[in-house]
Amino acid sequence: MTELKAYGHRIAVIGTGAIGGAVARRLLAAGHDVVVWNRTASRTAELVDAGATPAESVREAASSAALTLLTLTDHTAVQQCLAELDADLSGRTIIAMCTGTPGEAIRAARKVAALGASYLDAGLQTSPELIGTDAATILYSGSRPAFQRHRAVLALLSTPRFVGEAPQAAAVWDLTLFGLWYDAQLGLLRALDAVREAGVDVAEFADTAVKQLGHVVAAAPATASELLQASYPAGPATLAEHLTVVRHLIELRDGQALGDGGLPAVAARIEALIEQGHAGAGLTATIAPTTGEDGLAG
Numbered sequence: 312m313t314e315l316k317a318y319g320h321r322i323a324v325i326g327t328g329a330i331g332g333a334v335a336r337r338l339l340a341a342g343h344d345v346v347v348w349n350r351t352a353s354r355t356a357e358l359v360d361a362g363a364t365p366a367e368s369v370r371e372a373a374s375s376a377a378l379t380l381l382t383l384t385d386h387t388a389v390q391q392c393l394a395e396l397d398a399d400l401s402g403r404t405i406i407a408m409c410t411g412t413p414g415e416a417i418r419a420a421r422k423v424a425a426l427g428a429s430y431l432d433a434g435l436q437t438s439p440e441l442i443g444t445d446a447a448t449i450l451y452s453g454s455r456p457a458f459q460r461h462r463a464v465l466a467l468l469s470t471p472r473f474v475g476e477a478p479q480a481a482a483v484w485d486l487t488l489f490g491l492w493y494d495a496q497l498g499l500l501r502a503l504d505a506v507r508e509a510g511v512d513v514a515e516f517a518d519t520a521v522k523q524l525g526h527v528v529a530a531a532p533a534t535a536s537e538l539l540q541a542s543y544p545a546g547p548a549t550l551a552e553h554l555t556v557v558r559h560l561i562e563l564r565d566g567q568a569l570g571d572g573g574l575p576a577v578a579a580r581i582e583a584l585i586e587q588g589h590a591g592a593g594l595t596a597t598i599a600p601t602t603g604e605d606g607l608a609g
């Protein structure tokens with residue numbers, strides 16, 4: 312604990328690439344005591360010129376800091392760096408700031424707990440240029456006390472948002488938000504591909520596509536509320552009506568560059584629900600729990 316007291320306000324930045332470099336610069340600009348380590352040591356030179364202390368090893372950096380930020384390519388790099396730590400890091404906080412899966416976050420949290428430290432996982436909804444601005448959001452999950460303890464420092468980097476005590480929560484948010492974007496964007500690309508193939512005016516179609524995408528945006532809160540209440544009203548169409556359209560779409564998309572978007576699995580799910588007597592339910596019923604009070608079964 313003597314060492315921790317001596318370096319109680321020090322922050323270690325492990326990995327000084329695009330994100331790590333921006334984070335370290337922001338912390339230095341705010342007057343923090345920053346220690347840096349990078350696998351390719353020469354890449355810390357600019358930060359050292361700006362006032363950062365260079366460390367010889369991950370171990371030296373992390374054991375001298377109250378807060379360690381692992382701003383690395385991925386969780387393979389995170390595990391490699393964590394494997395270098397063997398000292399008791401009680402009272403310290405370690406944050407993995409990289410894109411990863413929920414399973415990887417759980418693994419990192421276990422390793423950090425074994426070192427006696429608190430773990431936070433971070434989902435970066437930002438780019439290096441936006442670090443230090445209100446336009447950046449970083450999602451955190453894991454130890455709530457650690458988040459609260461370091462909140463003021465984290466607020467220097469972005470709008471910090473705590474999304475849950477499960478270590479993997481930030482990764483789930485981060486990945487599913489990416490997934491939402493991919494689903495919408497790839498849906499648009501599939502549509503443009505199909506209309507161009509059919510000789511339809513793509514620009515004119517795109518204007519109408521904006522309105523169609525707007526319907527999804529506008530209905531998002533009501534859809535979440537249906538899920539929370541386990542109530543699945545038909546809305547614009549029943550499952551029986553959706554099935555007809557989904558089958559037509561599978562035929563239309565046959566042979567398209569981006570495939571069918573997983574619609575055969577959707578059709579199979581709707582067919583199963585119709586067989587169970589839910590033909591009049593709405594589309595949200597397709598993600599109803601497989602068993603539950605609502606009576607919908609898998």
Ligand SMILES: NC(=O)c1ccc[n+]([C@@H]2O[C@H](COP(=O)([O-])OP(=O)(O)OC[C@H]3O[C@@H](n4cnc5c(N)ncnc54)[C@H](OP(=O)(O)O)[C@@H]3O)[C@@H](O)[C@H]2O)c1
Nearest residue numbers: 326327328329330350351383384388409410435437438439
């Ligand atoms: N850049 C963005 O716009 C952005 C946006 C959102 C999320 N992210 C996420 O943020 C994370 C960092 O991205 P970045 O853009 O900063 O990447 P980057 O510029 O490529 O930097 C990666 C850093 O990781 C280090 N590294 C890689 N493998 C390592 C290993 N095995 N052991 C030790 N150090 C290792 C690199 O060291 P060397 O210098 O030695 O190679 C470098 O410091 C990634 O998970 C990325 O997906 C980035």
